[in-house]
Amino acid sequence: MSIRVGKTGNEAVAEAMRQINPDVVAAYPITPQTEIVQIFSSFVANGKVDTEFVTVESEHSAMSATVGAASAGARSMTATSANGLAFMWEIVYIAAGMRLPIVMPVVNRALSGPLNIHCDHSDTMGARDSGWIQLFSENAQEAYDNAVQAPRIAENPDVKLPVMVTMDGFIISHAMEVMEILEDEKVREFIGKYVPENPLLDVDNPVTLGPVDLQDWNFEHKRQQAEAMRNAKPVILDVASEYAKLTGRKYGLFEEYKLDDADIAIVVLGSTAGTAKVAVNALRAKGVRAGMLKMRVFRPFPAEEIADALKHVKAVAVMDRSDSFNAVGGPVFVDVRSALYDVDNGPKIVNYIYGIGGRDVTPDHVKTVYADLAKIAETGQVENPLTYLGIRE
Amino acid sequence: MAVPVDNYLRNQFMPHMWCPGCGHGIVLGAVLRAIGRLDLPKDEVCIVSGIGCASRAPGYLDFNTVHTTHGRALAFATGIKLARPDLHVIVLTGDGDASAIGGNHLIHAARRNMGITTVMFNNSIYGMTNGQYSPMTPKGRYASTAPYGNVERNFDMCELVKAAGGNYVARATTAHARQLSNYVEHAIQTQGFAFVEAVTQCPTYFGRRNKMGTPVDMIEWFRKNSVNAAAAAKLGPEELDGKIVVGEFYRGDAPEYTQVYEEVIKRAKEAAAR
Numbered sequence: 284m285s286i287r288v289g290k291t292g293n294e295a296v297a298e299a300m301r302q303i304n305p306d307v308v309a310a311y312p313i314t315p316q317t318e319i320v321q322i323f324s325s326f327v328a329n330g331k332v333d334t335e336f337v338t339v340e341s342e343h344s345a346m347s348a349t350v351g352a353a354s355a356g357a358r359s360m361t362a363t364s365a366n367g368l369a370f371m372w373e374i375v376y377i378a379a380g381m382r383l384p385i386v387m388p389v390v391n392r393a394l395s396g397p398l399n400i401h402c403d404h405s406d407t408m409g410a411r412d413s414g415w416i417q418l419f420s421e422n423a424q425e426a427y428d429n430a431v432q433a434p435r436i437a438e439n440p441d442v443k444l445p446v447m448v449t450m451d452g453f454i455i456s457h458a459m460e461v462m463e464i465l466e467d468e469k470v471r472e473f474i475g476k477y478v479p480e481n482p483l484l485d486v487d488n489p490v491t492l493g494p495v496d497l498q499d500w501n502f503e504h505k506r507q508q509a510e511a512m513r514n515a516k517p518v519i520l521d522v523a524s525e526y527a528k529l530t531g532r533k534y535g536l537f538e539e540y541k542l543d544d545a546d547i548a549i550v551v552l553g554s555t556a557g558t559a560k561v562a563v564n565a566l567r568a569k570g571v572r573a574g575m576l577k578m579r580v581f582r583p584f585p586a587e588e589i590a591d592a593l594k595h596v597k598a599v600a601v602m603d604r605s606d607s608f609n610a611v612g613g614p615v616f617v618d619v620r621s622a623l624y625d626v627d628n629g630p631k632i633v634n635y636i637y638g639i640g641g642r643d644v645t646p647d648h649v650k651t652v653y654a655d656l657a658k659i660a661e662t663g664q665v666e667n668p669l670t671y672l673g674i675r676e
Numbered sequence: 677m678a679v680p681v682d683n684y685l686r687n688q689f690m691p692h693m694w695c696p697g698c699g700h701g702i703v704l705g706a707v708l709r710a711i712g713r714l715d716l717p718k719d720e721v722c723i724v725s726g727i728g729c730a731s732r733a734p735g736y737l738d739f740n741t742v743h744t745t746h747g748r749a750l751a752f753a754t755g756i757k758l759a760r761p762d763l764h765v766i767v768l769t770g771d772g773d774a775s776a777i778g779g780n781h782l783i784h785a786a787r788r789n790m791g792i793t794t795v796m797f798n799n800s801i802y803g804m805t806n807g808q809y810s811p812m813t814p815k816g817r818y819a820s821t822a823p824y825g826n827v828e829r830n831f832d833m834c835e836l837v838k839a840a841g842g843n844y845v846a847r848a849t850t851a852h853a854r855q856l857s858n859y860v861e862h863a864i865q866t867q868g869f870a871f872v873e874a875v876t877q878c879p880t881y882f883g884r885r886n887k888m889g890t891p892v893d894m895i896e897w898f899r900k901n902s903v904n905a906a907a908a909a910k911l912g913p914e915e916l917d918g919k920i921v922v923g924e925f926y927r928g929d930a931p932e933y934t935q936v937y938e939e940v941i942k943r944a945k946e947a948a949a950r
Contacts, residue, residue, distance in 0.1 A: 321808065
């Protein structure tokens with residue numbers, strides 16, 4: 284039996300961390316992540332977890348301490364947002380390159396500058412090529428579910444990669460919703476005991492981790508890292524299927540919402556998927572065949588599966604909550620369009636950049652996107668490949 | 677004589693975001709009155725800050741102002757001072773910003789003896805993110821991340837900056853607003869790195885969690901628990917436990933960095949001309 288509770292996204296993820304009971308957590312406060320670590324620190328103080336909790340002096344140190352702990356063989360976690368993730372940057376790549384199965388909730392916030400504390404995806408999108416698995420969440424329930432599944436994915440011997448579990452700052456992190464959590468024993472049984480491979484604390488079998496790796500073998504190690512990311516896809520699905528048996532909540536690489544017979548569809552990540560469902564329902568009531576694809580797994584990028592899911596659609600809009608400043612379009616758009624390249628007579632595809640710096644996006648905004656798509660589907664002509672949705676200038 | 681400070685404020689950005697009873701306004705007032713007494717032209721002052729409650733100050737000030745990233749105020753200020761040695765570069769920073777995430781920049785700015793005035797607003801807590809303990813939270817005090825009391829010792833930042841090589845080091849509290857302002861004035865007049873620790877109250881997070889009463893009670897607590905440097909010199913460590921030592925601790929005359937660097941430029945030009 285699951286337990287129904289009212290929790291904010293931050294509370295839900297802190298609860299998942301308590302149930303995971305990591306050996307080490309090292310973290311530094313930053314809005315809007317702060318509460319996760321603050322709540323977790325009370326679990327530490329009240330003896331609810333066995334975790335060694337390190338309040339470091341910066342995010343660079345937070346990720347460094349987490350990497351050190353993971354190298355020693357500890358199940359290790361941290362959490363951050365925006366500039367905190369940016370300040371970790373050097374060690375974020377090292378965590379992936381050293382194949383350390385760290386789990387890190389990232390509460391999405393706009394990356395400075397200009398300084399802004401509200402939601403967009405510029406922080407984690409910047410880290411999309413860092414070698415971390417990235418799981419996006421629509422609401423607190425999904426953030427919790429992703430956090431519980433993350434250690435199993437990260438620690439799988441075929442994967443051994445760090446995982447970011449994201450949720451939209453404030454919109455999810457600070458808003459309370461009714462959700463279900465598992466009993467502690469079920470979570471602990473699900474994630475199992477962590478058996479590290481070649482830990483530094485196995486003093487009878489000394490190893491060196493992270494030494495200089497030059498022209499001789501660096502290339503091979505990087506190719507193996509890429510293979511691990513490919514391996515992650517079936518592992519994510521296996522873990523999700525096992526989790527569905529436990530909870531009844533089914534997760535895939537993405538969610539298809541009324542997509543089967545859709546003529547027009549949007550691709551979206553995070554909380555806006557919930558907003559888009561409202562718009563889809565309203566349009567469906569009027570007979571418009573609108574659908575949606577909500578990405579859960581952005582890294583590894585499920586290119587073939589997305590191409591297969593969208594190939595019958597006439598017009599697709601990819602909604603990006605960050606800009607890549609590549610003078611083409613947002614990061615999700617670029618990947619989705621690339622995935623559709625080999626589809627014969629595939630859909631027309633356009634990009635909407637929205638919600639930057641916490642700009643609100645409503646069902647009405649999403650409906651205008653569908654209206655644009657309906658026109659494209661009808662005429663076969665794309666007038667605006669890129670639109671800044673809800674811009675005030 | 678009262679020094680008008682309204683001219684230094686960007687009143688269009690009021691009301692400010694500090695909590696009722698926060699001591700940061702007292703510290704900011706002390707800084708502005710020091711600038712006013714020195715009658716520094718606004719265009720010759722550059723105020724730099726990092727991230728945190730204290731670092732919001734430059735947004736309200738009508739000088740050249742730069743609001744940078746967490747802990748990096750002194751790094752940005754070092755660049756500004758090197759590019760424009762003629763400016764009065766003043767860093768307004770908090771204890772989290774200056775002693776934790778930016779601690780390294782502080783000791784190196786002091787070691788180089790950069791001609792920067794640093795005013796560290798020390799409220800013993802990370803206020804902006806709801807009250808985690810900082811390296812300036814005294815041992816035994818409560819914070820959101822230390823619900824049973826902080827086990828770590830706090831820095832003595834004045835000793836640290838003095839040891840690192842700063843030319844001026846002083847401390848006062850919000851109970852000593854005039855004294856604090858005088859110290860900032862002396863700091864601005866210092867050739868080389870000058871550091872003023874301003875002990876200030878955070879009634880919302882530090883005060884409430886540590887049952888320190890109203891903001892007025894906290895200021896009163898500062899007054900009662902402060903010992904001036906001359907008196908402190910005669911007291912032992914046990915008698916000074918839990919006290920705030922206030923005063924001007926050090927004045928040095930080591931050469932200021934940009935002046936030394938000017939000499940290097942001069943020598944290099946002479947060598948090139950030969």
